[in-house]
Amino acid sequence: MKKVAGSWNLFEITWLMLFTSIAVGFTVVSKDSLFGFTVFITGVLCVVLAAKGNLMSYVFGMYNTVGYTYLAFINGLFGEVMLNLLFFVPMNVIGFYMWKNNRQEDGKLVMRQMNLSALLLVVGVCVIGCLLIGFGLSFIPGQNSPYIDAITTVLSVVATILMVRRFKEQWLVYIVLNLFTVLLWAIRMLEGSGEGLLMIVMWSAYLVNAVYGYYTWNKVVKEVAV
DSSP states (O other): OHHHHOSOOHHHHHHHHHHHHHHHHHHHHTTOOHHHHHHHHHHHHHHHHHHTTOTTHHHHHHHHHHHHHHHHHHTTOHHHHHHIIIIIHHHHHHHHHHHHTSBOTTSOBOOBOOOHHHHHHHHHHHHHHHHHHHHHHTTSTTOOSHHHHHHHHHHHHHHHHHHHTTBTTHHHHHHHHHHHHHHHHHHHHHTTOTTHHHHHHHHHHHHHHHHHHHHHHHHHHHHHHO
């Protein structure tokens, strides 16, 4: 348990308890399944631990990936399904070992910063990828919101690669990703999705954490550079 908890500050404890309480409330009021609740909790733990550079992030992340895949499938978000099954599952394993092998003597993760040219390349890849995949998804019968689905798909891939490679810029990508994913599930909720509201809360929690994650990683990188 000590590996999971580590050293938590007041902000981390407060917002984790806040969103957990909201999730419990929505689960009871909307009579949502226990399964949906566990997807929410493991997702929040995954991103909080990622912001802390904790290896256990990938353990909770694996459960969340499989659970979210099922929810995306029954909501017709096939881009999300393919992304999670074909990419996130293996990347959880790869990320665990890459983080494990790039730690300081005190056990803390070695965090990195991209240069300007690499950052511009990432932006270009994101824009082109979103347009191409969105166009392709629009031809799949039953596909909902193809271009927004494409944006969340491409940004998820890019952010995960940056995360595995320990770049602080992953959090900037995650901020944009979380904003679009909240929009995606808001559309699904308006169209009758029973899981929509809980997913909006979950991804809103991710958004808060992404901002905090960037603050934390940026601070560490600056301290190392000095």
